[in-house]
Each structure stands twice: as structure tokens, then as C-alpha cells.
Amino acid sequence: xxxxxxxxxxxxxxxxxxxxxxxxxxxxxxxxxxxxxxxxxxxxxxxxxxxxxxxxxxxxxxxxxxxxxxxxxxxxxxxxxxxxxxxxxxxxxxxxxxxxxxxxxxxxxxxxxxxxxxxxxxxxxxxxxxxxxxxxxxxxxxxxxxxxxxxxxxxxxxxxxxxxxxxxxxxxxxxxxxxxxxxxxxxxxxxxxxxxxxxxxxxxxxxxxxxxxxxxxxxxxxxxxxxxxxxxxxxxxxxxxxxxxxxxxxxxxxxxxxxxxxxx
Amino acid sequence: xxxxxxxxxxxxxxxxxxxxxxxxxxxxxxxxxxxxxxxxxxxxxxxxxxxxxxxxxxxxxxxxxxxxxxxxxxxxxxxxxxxxxxxxxxxxxxxxxxxxxxxxxxxxxxxxxxxxxxxxxxxxxxxxxxxxxxxxxxxxxxxxxxxxxxxxxxxxxxxxxxxxxxxxxxxxxxxxxxxxxxxxxxxxxxxxxxxxxxxxxxxxxxxxxxxxxxxxxxxxxxxxxxxxxxxxxxxxxxxxxxxxxxxxxxxxxxxxxxxxxxxx
Numbered sequence: 279x280x281x282x283x284x285x286x287x288x289x290x291x292x293x294x295x296x297x298x299x300x301x302x303x304x305x306x307x308x309x310x311x312x313x314x315x316x317x318x319x320x321x322x323x324x325x326x327x328x329x330x331x332x333x334x335x336x337x338x339x340x341x342x343x344x345x346x347x348x349x350x351x352x353x354x355x356x357x358x359x360x361x362x363x364x365x366x367x368x369x370x371x372x373x374x375x376x377x378x379x380x381x382x383x384x385x386x387x388x389x390x391x392x393x394x395x396x397x398x399x400x401x402x403x404x405x406x407x408x409x410x411x412x413x414x415x416x417x418x419x420x421x422x423x424x425x426x427x428x429x430x431x432x433x434x435x436x437x438x439x440x441x442x443x444x445x446x447x448x449x450x451x452x453x454x455x456x457x458x459x460x461x462x463x464x465x466x467x468x469x470x471x472x473x474x475x476x477x478x479x480x481x482x483x484x485x486x487x488x489x490x491x492x493x494x495x496x497x498x499x500x501x502x503x504x505x506x507x508x509x510x511x512x513x514x515x516x517x518x519x520x521x522x523x524x525x526x527x528x529x530x531x532x533x534x535x536x537x538x539x540x541x542x
Numbered sequence: 543x544x545x546x547x548x549x550x551x552x553x554x555x556x557x558x559x560x561x562x563x564x565x566x567x568x569x570x571x572x573x574x575x576x577x578x579x580x581x582x583x584x585x586x587x588x589x590x591x592x593x594x595x596x597x598x599x600x601x602x603x604x605x606x607x608x609x610x611x612x613x614x615x616x617x618x619x620x621x622x623x624x625x626x627x628x629x630x631x632x633x634x635x636x637x638x639x640x641x642x643x644x645x646x647x648x649x650x651x652x653x654x655x656x657x658x659x660x661x662x663x664x665x666x667x668x669x670x671x672x673x674x675x676x677x678x679x680x681x682x683x684x685x686x687x688x689x690x691x692x693x694x695x696x697x698x699x700x701x702x703x704x705x706x707x708x709x710x711x712x713x714x715x716x717x718x719x720x721x722x723x724x725x726x727x728x729x730x731x732x733x734x735x736x737x738x739x740x741x742x743x744x745x746x747x748x749x750x751x752x753x754x755x756x757x758x759x760x761x762x763x764x765x766x767x768x769x770x771x772x773x774x775x776x777x778x779x780x781x782x783x784x785x786x787x788x789x790x791x792x793x794x795x796x797x798x799x800x801x802x803x804x805x806x
Binding site: 302303307309313317319321329407451452454455456457460461464476 | 581600743
């Protein structure tokens with residue numbers, strides 16, 4: 279465990295060292311949040327609610343998006359693709375550590391910095407728009423939300439890992455990964471609540487693991503889901519996580535078996 | 543002048559052809575990237591259509607008008623991506639020493655840096671965008687040729703303005719050998735151009751018109767076509783580009799003059 283803790287600390291220092299890159303990443307992300315917030319505000323207009331969301335809830339949805347994007351959508355997929363393609367992965371495979379554990383430690387360091395930055399941005403935007411935020415009053419909601427977000431993050435991590443592992447067989451896995459990430463953003467509700475979609479399409483998406491990453495946790499936070507239903511959804515999310523984890527590990531094991539490193 | 547244009551046209555064609563061959567070599571990867579780009583376009587379009595099932599107008603624009611803004615954004619953005627793709631690798635070009643070769647070639651290093659890397663996938667992706675823009679035009683009320691002329695000119699002006707920004711980013715890469723995220727900030731901020739600038743709060747609207755002129759690049763052409771842009775703003779758009787282009791070129795030349803080669 280100590281090894282991963284050290285890896286986490288080093289990665290944290292590295293992330294903080296590249297301050298201009300971090301700042302620019304955050305500025306770009308903030309622009310997207312402002313953009314989405316403005317669009318939703320224009321949609322609500324003078325109405326009391328839109329798609330069942332009040333102005334306060336919609337602002338909270340958009341701000342929660344910013345935090346969840348920082349916590350859920352920061353995987354190690356592209357790094358894995360690069361490391362397999364360049365052969366750098368060999369140096370990790372011969373070390374006495376789990377590559378997944380190591381990657382999770384690095385990912386956690388990245389998440390730590392980005393989530394802290396996102397909280398500052400959320401505070402700033404909430405202050406600027408003076409719209410008021412929806413904060414759950416029931417402590418159980420916070421617990422359910424925390425559990426949902428934790429599993430979302432792991433779900434994304436292993437899903438991305440599984441797709442990136444295609445790099446063991448082809449040097450072209452960047453294409454499928456790019457495609458997956460774009461699809462995910464929409465299917466997870468990272469641009470808009472899935473309520474906006476026609477009923478049939480929304481139900482089809484709900485049968486996939488994607489809405490569990492953003493849409494479902496935010497709805498839990500907004501107390502749009504009764505506790506009993508939230509528990510049932512958490513159970514389903516846990517099952518998706520287990521299934522994706524097993525698949526990702528199976529793909530990884532097969533990939534490592536077929537992997538051949540050449541040169542020095 | 544004609545000989546120079548012919549030379550640069552041939553260079554562009556050659557580099558575009560090489561890029562195309564490289565992308566055809568990586569069929570799976572290219573297919574994934576292409577599918578992702580198409581998916582992004584279709585999802586946003588579906589999102590817009592779904593939103594208008596619940597509202598009549600957004601910021602005073604109906605579905606067809608909002609679609610026009612979205613398609614205009616895509617046209618301007620994709621044209622710029624096709625033409626100025628090289629800037630995305632500017633920092634690498636400098637840090638790996640390739641820029642030194644650009645300087646000794648009988649060709650403008652600015653041209654080599656910005657225009658000589660063509661993403662063929664964007665050329666394929668722009669085809670459905672053009673078709674969808676045509677379909678949007680067909681659903682607009684009758685517009686005189688002056689409207690279309692203003693639209694075309696302001697689009698060209700928008701692309702020129704984007705070129706100025708790309709030159710600035712390339713110059714920064716030459717000057718600092720860093721700031722690789724600068725172009726990604728531009729991409730993220732450009733996201734705000736997906737919606738008509740009228741959806742934003744007045745302060746943001748002014749910032750997008752006078753500060754980072756995303757509105758001039760993406761919203762102005764569509765507004766001119768709809769007859770909702772005054773002559774004063776049209777004049778401002780062209781004046782801005784007339785100032786931005788020489789300024790960015792001056793900054794580029796100054797950065798190149800200070801360049802001392804960053805590699806061995």
C-alpha cells in the first residue's frame with residue numbers, strides 16, 4: 279500500500295508542478311460550464327420549471343457536472359494506449375506492483391487537484407450568478423451521492439481501461455477510445471440531463487452503465503430519486519461495476535499474454 | 543504572386559495527400575475518430591431538436607434559427623481545423639527540433655507550422671455539415687442575395703480571425719517552447735460558439751464580442767443572414783480582423799527573430 283501512496287504523492291507533485299497547463303485546463307472547463315449554464319438559463323426563461331427542474335436545481339446540475347467531470351472523467355486511458363504502443367508498459371510489468379493499483383494512484387492524484395480546482399470554480403460561478411444552490415438536507419442523500427460518485431469513478435476507470443487495452447492487439451486503439459469518450463459524454467448526461475431525450479431513447483440509455491456516471495448521481499443529489507429507488511439504482515451500479523471490472527481484468531490478462539516487447 | 547500561390551497550393555496538396563495516406567493506413571483508428579466526430583455532431587443536433595420539443599424559442603430564436611447558429615459554428619470551426627491543424631502540434635514541432643528544418647526550407651515557416659498538417663477526417667466530416675446547413679437554409683424564410691453575401695463574407699472573416707489566433711498560439715510555442723494547452727483553451731472557449739451569443743449574460747456577451755471574439759467568428763454570420771446584425775457590427779467584425787491579422791503576424795515574426803533553437 280505504501281508503494282501506491284508514494285506514487286500518489288509523486289503524481290500529485292507532478293500535477294501541481296505543471297501549473298500553467300492545469301490553469302489552462304480549468305479555464306477551458308469553466309468556459310464549458312458557463313456555456314451550459316447560460317443555455318439552460320435561456321431555456322428556463324421566465325418559467326418556474328423546465329423538464330421538472332427549477333432554476334436552482336438546474337444551476338446545481340450544471341455546477342455538479344463540473345465537479346463530477348473532474349472526479350469521474352479523469353482516467354488513464356490515453357496514457358495506457360501510449361505506454362503499450364511505445365513499449366513503456368514493459369517496465370511496469372516487471373515491477374512488483376499491480377499496474378491497475380499504480381494507475382489508480384496516479385488517477386487519484388489527478389482527481390484530487392482537479393476536484394479542488396472545480397470546487398473553487400463552482401463557488402465562483404455560484405457567487406457570480408447569485409442563483410442559489412440546491413443542497414440536500416437529508417444526510418442520507420449525501421451518503422448515497424458519495425457512494426454513487428465513488429462507484430461512477432471506478433466504473434469509468436475500468437471501462438476506459440478495458441477499451442484502452444485494445445492497444446495490446448492494435449496500434450489503432452486511439453480511435454475506438456476517442457469514440458467511446460465522446461459517446462460517453464452524451465450518454466452519461468455530461469452535457470444535458472437525459473430527461474430532455476425522448477422516452478424511448480432515455481430508457482435505452484438507462485439500460486447501459488453510462489447514466490450511472492453523471493445523470494444518476496446528480497439526480498440523487500437533487501433528491502429527485504426516492505431513497506428506496508436510489509438504493510436499488512446503487513445496487514445496479516455496483517453490478518455494472520463488478521461486470522466491467524471482471525471484463526477489464528479478463529481483457530488485460532489476455533492482452534498481457536499476447537504482448538511482446540521488442541528492443542531495449 | 544501567382545507563382546508563389548501555385549507553389550503553396552502544391553505544397554498543401556502534397557502534405558494533405560500524405561496525411562490522407564497516413565490516415566488510410568490506420569483504418570480502425572481513423573474510423574473510430576471519424577465515427578466520434580460524426581457522433582458528436584449528431585448528438586448535439588438531436589439534443590437541439592429534443593430541446594425544441596419542450597420550448598418554442600431559445601433567446602428569441604426558433605429551432606431552425608438555432609440550428610443555423612450551430613451549423614455556422616461547425617462550418618467555421620471545421621474549416622479552421624482543416625486549414626490550420628498544424629498548430630495543434632506546434633509545441634512538439636519546436637521542442638523536437640523540426641522547426642529548425644522549417645526555417646531552412648524555401649517555404650514560409652508560418653505556412654509549414656500552421657497549414658501543412660491536414661486532418662483528412664475533418665474534410666469528410668464537413669460534408670454532412672454542408673448538407674445540413676443547406677437543409678437549414680431551405681427552411682428559412684426567403685432571404686435576398688445580400689444576406690447570403692454578408693453570411694459568406696463574415697464566415698470568411700471568422701476563419702481569418704481564427705487564423706490570427708492560431709498564429710498567436712504558434713508564436714507562443716516558438717517563443718516559450720511551452721503552453722501546449724493554449725490551443726485547447728481556444729477549443730474549449732470556442733464551445734461557447736455552439737449557441738447564439740444572445741443566450742449569455744450581458745457581461746459574457748461583451749467578453750465574447752470584444753475580448754475573445756467567438757461571437758464575431760460564429761454568431762455574427764448567422765445573425766447577418768437573419769438580418770439581425772447592424773451595419774456597425776459588420777464593420778466592427780472586419781475592422782477587428784484587419785487589426786488582429788497584422789498584429790498576430792508581427793508577434794510571430796518577433797518570436798521567430800528571438801528563436802535560438804531548442805533542440806540539439
